[in-house]
Amino acid sequence: MSQNPDKLHSSEEKLSGSEDGQEENSDNPDQSVRKRIRQSAPGSHRDDTHKSSSSRPVSIEELMETAKGVTNMALAHEIVVNGDFQIKPAELPEHSLEKKVRDIVHKAFWDCLEAQLKEDPPTYDHAIKLLGEIKENLLSFLLPGHTRLRNQITEVLDLDLIKQEAENGALDISKLVRFIIGMMGTLCAPARDEDIKKLNDIHEIVPLFRAIFSVLDLMKMDMANFAVSSIRPKLMQQSAEYERKKFQEFLEKQPNSLDLVTKWLQEAADDLAKLRHETLPPHSNDGATGGASTLCFTAVQNQAYLKLLKWDHVNRPFPETVLMDQTRFLEIQLELEQLLLVGTVLLVTFSAAGPALVDVPGFAEKIKTIVKVLLTGTHLPSFNLKESLATIGEKVCAEVNSYLSQHGFTPFSAERETVLKGQIQAVANPDNTICRLIDSRIQKLLENYLASSHQKTLPPILGGLGPIQRELEEVAAKYVRLVNYNKMVFSPYYDAVLGKILTKEEPQLVGKPEES
Template sequence: MMSHSSETEEDLAALPTTAGIPEESDPMSPSSDDAPNAPPPRIAARFYRYSNSRRKSSAASSRRNSISSSHSHLSNRSNRGNCQSNHVAQHLRRTSILENRKARLAAREAHAEQVRLRAALAKAAPRNSNSEERAQAAMLAREKHLAQVAASCAEEVRRAKKVAEEMKERKAAEEQRYRLGMEEKMAEAERRRAEYMRNGRRLRTDSVPASESKKPTVEDAGMLDEASAARRIQQAWRTRRRRRIVEDYLALGLSIDRVHDTSFEEIGTLLQEEKVVSTTGRIMAFFGLQMIDDTAVAKRASVRTFLSAYLILGHPAQVLSKDGDQEQDLMNKAKELMITFESASSKLSASNRYLPTPEALETISLVHTAYTTAFDDWKARDSSTLIETMVASFVNLDAIWQTVKDDTTGSVADDYREGIRNNQAILLARIRKLAGQDRAATLIKKAIRESRRARPKRRSAAEVRPRAAENSAASSPVEATETASAAAEVVARLGKARDVKTKDRESNALSELFSALPPNRILVHELAIDKEYRIETSPRSHLRNAANRAVCDGMRHGFAQGEGDKWTVAMADNIRSKLLHIMKPGHSLHRVISEALDRDHIMTQCQRGMFSYEKFFSFMASILPKLCAPYRDETVKALAEELEQPGNLEESIEKLFKLLHVIDLIHLDYSNYMLKQSAPLLIRESIGYEHKCFGDDLLSGKITLEKTKRWWTNAAVNCFTEADRRDPWDRPMADHNRPTSQKIYARGLVDLATAPPPLQDSELPETLHLDKSRISRIRFDAVRIATVGAILLTAKNLLKRDVRSQWKAEASRMWETLKDGYLRDDGTMSARVLSIIESSHAMPAATKAQLGSTIARFLTQAADGRLADPVVKVLFQRLRTHVFGRVAASTSGERVRAASQASEGLASAGLPEFVAQVGEVVETLARVSEVDRKSHGLWYEQIAKEVEAMGDREVAAVQGAA
């Protein structure tokens, strides 16, 4: 290293100031002062400088260019004999330099590590990015700015239009003034000319200049040729014709003020007069508002559209169904048209020869076109709503006809047929008029197809008839004696399974558990209300399944206790009795089942240990398909495949449970088949049978008529109060408005069935005790209709839609969603209902939040049974009024008329989507009313007389006190 030192380092080594550490002097070496190569102090000062703490560039701070290197090199050259001392100093300096560099590098690395840590922390820290808020704020600011710009532009446009109109009116007035002045001058000139022509020659005066001719010649300017005369005559005739058109229209006196002051009926009659229509048509043609090549029908429609503007402005409440944006736009267009038209008509006079200016004609044409377009749009939407309403009415009438057309016991079908046909013909004519013949046929066919598809499908007689009953020789119940006792005997024969006597106590208990038939009185009552009534599996299926499960558990416990043979015999005997019950002795399978499942035979096999459950299940798998109804084939086939598979005792008991369930279904099918065969007789004798049973209960003291009397009294008070409010009795000829027994009963029944749930026992009269479940269901459906209707009505108002428009899809989905209740434990019901509306109709966030809170409030009130919200209360009251009006109809004609107007009435009430549901409620209440009044009419008459006598006594007491 020393051998490569530079000369500069050798020179610096000789300086006394360069030694940072004292060095040992070499006695053999010359002194530093005598060194021949030592530079002067000024030169040494230039080379030997203290290094700054700041780092130089790489070139300046390199090892080769450093001062220590130069000094070492110089010392090496100048003092090669003093190597030992110089080496130590250089080593120390080198070490110091290296340590400084290491310290700087360590500090730099520490700084870099801190920078990396801060960067990592900054990257890992969650970023609170508010880009969405900024974007939304920017969008709101943009919309606000655009709204301000639009408003300012609109204001500028209005101001410019106003200035233009003022300038136009000013120019027109100035032009009119100039024209009048010119006409006056022309008239004066014409008068002078005529006077001059009459005189013929001018009198001699001194004022005549000498240069003029003494005898002026008469010019021929006063004489007109035929063409000029014809033009003048035509001009005068056209002016007179225009004047008569304008005067005839002004003579009608049509104006917005007059239409507003006149009643709607009177002004409607006036606008339909032929004189008004023809006069308006002439003045519209005069202003160019009708095309020359239009047909007579098109011209008449154009005139009626024009005259409708008077009705829209004078009586908007009667003409427009609601006050929406489209209706407001139509009113504004009609107002602009009438103002422009009246302004142009008032300016027509003899001075301008009854000719409107081109500017006025253009303005009227533009305004009329805008009004006609708005009117056509409104009429198209309104007509579509009317078409939907009338199609719904047509379908409702068809549903009623499908219900009563198969009636053979009375004259119901004959009464309804004529009324339904007449009303359907009227509706069909109106629908064709609005929608056209082809479209009307398509809409009606599609609606009827959907309505009939929605009705529950009825299986044919061949599908529901058990195979075991096909060859039965049982006599038809219709051939029995047609008395109430005969009906009771038929019902008892249907329920004879409950009275089957068995030999053993266990089998008798098992037989009592498997009864699917309701009590006789309930059975007859349900048939009287619904002739298609069949015993369903759902109300009692869980009870029978629970009983079967309990029996199987007991059988499993019996096998564990060593009593398996006893349970096997009892189970086989019970199955044998059920299977033999559905076939008559003499049937081909009757003997097979009797021998195979004989009690003694099964007991002998069990005692000898020869009974096999595999053979028993195989036998049942071969027998059941021969006994079941055709529509049960799939169920029985699946069971047969499972029974034929081998298994242990636990699996065998589970197979027995499924076998018992299928046998219950077969037994139920047989009971329904027998019920269908006996239905005509039971329906005919149901009134007498129920009358007899009710009378027996009264005589035995099991029931009283206290609840019925209280219910009838409340209904009578409500009817009398309503009638008194409508037409007081003290007025002359008002007795015919007194409520009849039919009205009182209908009021009581509707009030009972359409009140908020639940139904209390104290509210239900004894005569309607069998209809408790039906009335409870109607109550729930009524509240559900009002709740869903209120939700849809609120959504339509918030979204500015026509309240008469039918949102059938949304209503149907809400109806099914709220079937099991209005609230859920997780609180998601309101969100689900809101999502149904949101999926079909887009809405802003504010509207969505408002609608969501309203839905939650409606559902909470419906779940609590208190309808406190004004919207729900109004809809519920309208629903009750509608149902009462249809139930109170006494004749078939009134019922058909009410049904044909049901869709329109519900649309005006805000419930256009619930025509089918309301129709079902009305139909159910009508059948209940008919059966109940026929069965208990005697007691209703007694109660009515007692209530009327009590009312007369109270009135007499009040009069006596007065």
Template sequence: MHNAFWDHLKEQLSATPPDFSCALELLKEIKEILLSLLLPRQSRLRSEVEDALAADLLQREAERGDLNIPRLSKCVLSMMTLLCAPVRDEAVQKLDGITDSALLLRGIFQVLGLMKMDMRNYTLQSRQPHLREHSILHERAHSSCGSVLFGSPQFVDRLKRSAHALTEDFDSRPEEAMLAVSEQVSQEIHQSLKSMGLAPLSSDNTASLMGQLQDIAHAQNCVRSVIDQRIHLFLKCCLVLGVQRSLLDLPGGLSLIEAELAELGQRFVNLTHHNQQVFGPYYTEILKTLIPLGQAPQTGVESL
């Protein structure tokens, strides 16, 4: 809370007669914090907190002008001593020496904030094994769904046909093309998961998937750049090693389009060889004029 609140609280408690309106709100919040720190089995202590800080009782005492802040603070401190972690013992003990009611309530509220943080940390630590196990099972479930879908040749072929048809105008209208692809892929996945009796993708996962697909429309998209580089690497390997040997060591992320790459690689090799046979003599003469005699590489055009 801001200093202005505590200054106002001090003014109210110092007035004649004292004004307990802020103190009542603060005591109500202190009660809620204390109750939040209790474990389910601590029913007796819960009853003590409820009785000592009962809102209607405090309201009546405030109206009579005899709300005893020091007594209530002592009661709260005794409860805090029972509930706090050992690391907070010293802080609670220091509060016991404060005689100013406003300062004491401020100190109580601050230490209770630390105790709430301690309880949150304890709860997280105690639940960590369960959360880890839940996370593992969750990831396995989603990974199984992906494995089932993309392990189905029919599903993969259907996606390929759809994507191929929808990206015919990719060069001229990439954003429109990828928007259509993202919608179609989302629909295909939804229908396939439903037909297989598997859990559907969450709305967040669906939105994330569609967003990633639509981002491919941008030339600087990292996935698009990586796949482009790997396809170029594969084609270079085809020229050096041949198509079949290159397919044995296919770069990551290209396995689902292996058949298409095999066809592309063979056409690329055939075209390159045809180009070599037709224009090889011309290339040789050009290279002779560019490379000094004796420095020509051991593998010339004929080696392609």
């Protein structure tokens, strides 16, 4: 067992993107929104797990093996999908029982070490064990070609020799510590140079030992993150096959693990059938060619992925095959909801301001910044949309009048200001005509992106979405990458499920003529 209490929890590392560790930046509302989205995202646990009569009893061993397989699959998926993936140290809640127990154990250990070193003559039992752990850590950082460094560490930190020196009263701890700090400086990443310098400013042995182990833990995380970045290209080549294999193993142990997927795809097929029934003329044989079945598979899948952007994450479990990406789909969903509000307010404002003012350099971006900042946090329960829109109305009117005056136009009258403020506040109504128009065009844009995901040219931006074009393109690109990777992994399962669903659907969906 490790003798260093600071290492008791060194293996408790949470897996997250680097953006999770960044502080909220008030100058960058998008960044703070993403951070709060991840903090407030619902977990992947499903209290209302779908039950099936086909399920069979499983043993504890099978459950443990399945859980391990799912964990490995989730880890590989996270590394591939999240370009900012990093291993970070776990931080226990400030007043948690676990943190209190850990602090008590650590304090007792270091107090014991200090008491041993203050004895006359000093006792070095604990100190020698710590030196042994430090030696192991330093050796673990070496590559096979680091023969000279390996020999130096082995020679200077020879525990047998150190024990003999301690027994004869000739042990110089300070000399060993200076060597350790120097070797850490040689092996650490440039980002740790400042931490190494701080070690030289600590002169008491016990605090210095504690600081050394803290920096060693950081160096181990640096090494792990470097390894992750190194294997990512190779992992990307094999991850789809690996995830499919792991999911198949999970499916064999839990045969009902596609129930939610089946329901999800069935709803998408029903939506598409209803839409085509409403838009196609009666007795139309459109799509009755031999390629219709393939077209329908793709169309239903795309419709299903669009449904994920309108998902009720609180009351409805997520489909099994997209469960690992639930937080990402939720983040995209909330970003789109915010962009919907921003786009609607901007369209209303620019229509009222007129084309002459919209073309003034800096005006459109200034208004957009104001609106985006005041609509930050729309997903939070404490957010009051009506109050925010009222504030936006006041600030937008003030900004519009300022620009009108600066460029020789007549400022808004009190009546026009009242009308514009009323139009902006009306955006809070879900049935607002302009809001629904912008929403439908955003959905159509995403549908076009999915349909042209393998083409080099991007779909044209639709009317009314110009003010938020850049943001929409960023979200759409992220969304399409997520969808395409999911298709790459799970398309065989989707094809099997859709093969059963589409044979039962109306002829206009399947592409077969109706039988008399």
